[in-house]
Amino acid sequence: MDEVEAEIRRHGRVGLGAAEVVKEPLLGRWWVPFACGVALIIVWTPESYKIQFLRNLQKIHEYVQFLVHSQYWRMTMNPQEYEVLMKQIQDGVQKSKRVKSPDCPL
Numbered sequence: 001m002d003e004v005e006a007e008i009r010r011h012g013r014v015g016l017g018a019a020e021v022v023k024e025p026l027l028g029r030w031w032v033p034f035a036c037g038v039a040l041i042i043v044w045t046p047e048s049y050k051i052q053f054l055r056n057l058q059k060i061h062e063y064v065q066f067l068v069h070s071q072y073w074r075m076t077m078n079p080q081e082y083e084v085l086m087k088q089i090q091d092g093v094q095k096s097k098r099v100k101s102p103d104c105p106l
Helices: 002-011 032-044 047-076 079-091
Strands: none
Touching: 047 079
16 A cells, blocks of 8 residues: 555556656657658648649559459459450440449458
8 A cells, every 4th residue: 555655655646667757848749850750841842743742642542452453353253254344445435335343342
């Protein structure tokens, strides 16, 4: 019981270590300079670069989405229909005129 009372006197409650009680000031934390640097870069970057970056992200997203869908189709369709579907996609055939393919849940 004496240890609990001593801890309560030291920290104000039971179960807190010294590292949790004495907190480092916000400006002294390791991630603050990086966050400030990133914020300055975002603010000072011209809008045209930001828009180009977003366009590139959109292209990457579309590519990853196509990869996921094609793997889903590969697993759920028979090989002949899958090959026909990939050929139709490559040729730019509209979705309504393509081989019947299951909708990817993703």
